[in-house]
Amino acid sequence: MALYAPHVYSDPMRIALLETLLGELGDRTRVVLVLQDGIQLAGTVTTRPALQHFVDHNDQPGVNATVRLDDLGRFSQQHVVWLDSIREVRRMPGESA
Structure with missing residues (x-):
């Protein structure tokens, strides 16, 4: 059984952008x-x-990823975010690269 993602990518340039994130x-x-x-x-x-590796709603194969984030304001809250929905990552003060 294939894993489903709303959007998948196979273009090398788009995959490189995802890898940067x-x-x-x-x-x-x-x-x-x-x-x-x-x-x-x-x-x-x-x-x-x-x-x-995922497939989209048209059964097209490609890649994507999810990020699991523990909310800083509500400690019992977790977010699961598709990597391709992220425009920018900002490190919190005190975090090093």
């Missing part, structure tokens, strides 16, 4: 994620995400 999302890194729709989520990356 992955490099900003290390284990236990505190970040603000700015999403494509302008929403900002502040939290701690629970585990470094990795690209995975």
Whole structure:
């Protein structure tokens, strides 16, 4: 059974952009994620995400990833964000690259 993603990518340039985002999302890194729709989520990356193979709603294969973020304001809240929905990763003050 294939894993489903709303959007998948096979273009090498787009995959390179996704890999750049992955490099900003290390284990236990505190970040603000700015999403494509302008929403900002502040939290701690629970585990470094990795690209995975998925299919989209047309059964087209490609890659994407999810980021699991523990919310900084509501400790019982977790966010699961598709990597391609992230426009920018901002490190929280005190976090090093």
